[in-house]
Amino acid sequence: MDNFTFYSPTKFVFGKDTESEAGSLVKAFGGSKVLIHYGGGSAVRSGLMGRVKKSLEASGIPYCELGGVKPNPRSGLVYEGIELCRKEGIDFILAVGGGSAIDSSKAIAAGTLYDGDFWDFYCGKPIEKALGVGTILTIAAAGSEGSGDSVITKEEGMFKRGTGSELIRPKFSILNPALTQSLPAYQTACGITDIMAHLYERYLTNTKDVEVTDRLIEALLLTMKNEGPKVIANPDDYEARANIMWAGTMAHTNSCGVGRSQDWNSHNIEHELSALYDCAHGAGLAVTMPVVFRYVMDHDKARFAQVARRVWEVDTAEEGIEAFKNFLISIGMPQTMGELGGKEEDIPTLVKNLCYGDGRTGTIQGFVTLDEEDCTKIYKNML
Numbered sequence: 001m002d003n004f005t006f007y008s009p010t011k012f013v014f015g016k017d018t019e020s021e022a023g024s025l026v027k028a029f030g031g032s033k034v035l036i037h038y039g040g041g042s043a044v045r046s047g048l049m050g051r052v053k054k055s056l057e058a059s060g061i062p063y064c065e066l067g068g069v070k071p072n073p074r075s076g077l078v079y080e081g082i083e084l085c086r087k088e089g090i091d092f093i094l095a096v097g098g099g100s101a102i103d104s105s106k107a108i109a110a111g112t113l114y115d116g117d118f119w120d121f122y123c124g125k126p127i128e129k130a131l132g133v134g135t136i137l138t139i140a141a142a143g144s145e146g147s148g149d150s151v152i153t154k155e156e157g158m159f160k161r162g163t164g165s166e167l168i169r170p171k172f173s174i175l176n177p178a179l180t181q182s183l184p185a186y187q188t189a190c191g192i193t194d195i196m197a198h199l200y201e202r203y204l205t206n207t208k209d210v211e212v213t214d215r216l217i218e219a220l221l222l223t224m225k226n227e228g229p230k231v232i233a234n235p236d237d238y239e240a241r242a243n244i245m246w247a248g249t250m251a252h253t254n255s256c257g258v259g260r261s262q263d264w265n266s267h268n269i270e271h272e273l274s275a276l277y278d279c280a281h282g283a284g285l286a287v288t289m290p291v292v293f294r295y296v297m298d299h300d301k302a303r304f305a306q307v308a309r310r311v312w313e314v315d316t317a318e319e320g321i322e323a324f325k326n327f328l329i330s331i332g333m334p335q336t337m338g339e340l341g342g343k344e345e346d347i348p349t350l351v352k353n354l355c356y357g358d359g360r361t362g363t364i365q366g367f368v369t370l371d372e373e374d375c376t377k378i379y380k381n382m383l
Contacts, residue, residue, distance in 0.1 A: 001210050001259040008253045010146055011172040014246065018174045019136050022052050022094065023059030029132055029171040031092025034063040035085055037105045038096040039070070043138065046182065052096060052136060064088050069097060072274045072281065073104040075154045078118060081108035085131070095135045095170075098191075099142020099151075099281075102135050106150035106168040109133050122152055123358050127165040135173045140180055140245040141191030141282060143198055143252020145173035153275050159357045160275035175249065177241035185232050189331040190282025192228040192244065196221060196324075197266060197285045198251040200293075203307060204263040204367040206300070214306070216256045221311045223247045225327060232331050265366035266292045269378060272350045279340040286333035287340060290325040291381045296368040297321065337382035347379045 013021055026034055034056060036049070043049045056063050066081050084090070085108060095105035109131040111118030121127050135145045144150065148169035151162040180188070199217045223243055230240035250256065269292060270284040277284075297304050301317045308320020312327075329335060336342075355362050355372045363371045370378070 004258040023055035082111040085112040098139035102144040103150040122161040140248040146253040160271035193282035202257040205260040207260040263366035
């Protein structure tokens with residue numbers, strides 16, 4: 001096991017009706033004027049936004065709103081949010097939604113207090129200060145409610161890149177599983193896939209003797225394997241929703257990733273798909289992961305065989321990957337790049353953006369280092 005420092009100060013408030021505590025939590029963490037940042041109209045139609053505003057008003061906290069966050073959140077709305085925060089004197093951002101709203105909020109929080117272009121942070125510049133961020137989660141998927149990470153798509157060139165800093169880790173996150181019960185089955189399945197991807201990306205490690213975090217990851221994968229089909233069959237299964245929501249948060253606080261190297265190649269490869277085709281991130285991961293796993297399997301076949309036995313109850317690495325793929329298919333996820341809108345003639349663009357976009361030098365590093373030729377083969381295998 002490698003040396004590590006683990007710091008996860010987010011306050012999690014979990015359970016039914018907890019969105020009513022938004023105002024008191026903002027005040028407790030020093031917010032005096034809030035930007036409510038959210039996606040489409042579902043938060044309004046469901047009454048959630050009304051309840052959030054009522055809570056803020058009860059605590060005497062003024063607010064303004066910025067909606068319109070899309071899946072694969074865009075740089076243009078981030079710039080708009082930064083300008084609005086500066087104009088209105090905002091000192092706290094409240095994200096209402098899933099990972100896209102939260103990631104966009106984090107980018108705005110960092111960019112508001114920075115004299116340059118916020119995109120600098122997504123090209124490697126460290127974040128030095130940021131506004132406070134709180135979240136009200138409406139989809140269990142990205143884990144952004146418990147992490148210091150953010151991923152944004154730059155519309156000029158359609159690059160999808162990430163940054164990370166403890167300064168943009170949410171001060172608090174409100175997790176009410178009931179808010180996820182109205183999600184379409186496809187979105188729920190995409191979220192399940194994303195959670196499992198966060199676990200696999202940590203499981204694929206070159207660090208030896210990490211049994212405790214192996215077992216944590218396996219337990220969470222088993223939770224997703226068992227609870228995922230329940231909510232696809234019955235969207236109103238609150239207890240299954242609750243287990244999935246907490247598993248999604250635990251998957252990305254990095255409590256399962258400490259003391260070990262991590263992969264993230266599947267995420268990097270998928271980011272180019274969702275940037276170019278605007279597909280759901282989870283759907284892209286469902287296509288990407290089995291192909292990547294087969295491609296790199298021989299690097300450490302014993303590791304793939306271990307998760308095959310402990311989670312999928314089969315004997316070999318190959319069988320474990322196939323069982324995982326079949327699980328994803330069973331919950332409604334796609335199998336091929338074509339189902340995402342992908343075309344073979346786009347592969348050179350995907351590879352160029354992946355391996356050379358924004359200063360990369362021809363490879364991506366993770367469980368296995370992959371070069372331009374490797375990535376080309378992987379994308380072709382997705383067809």
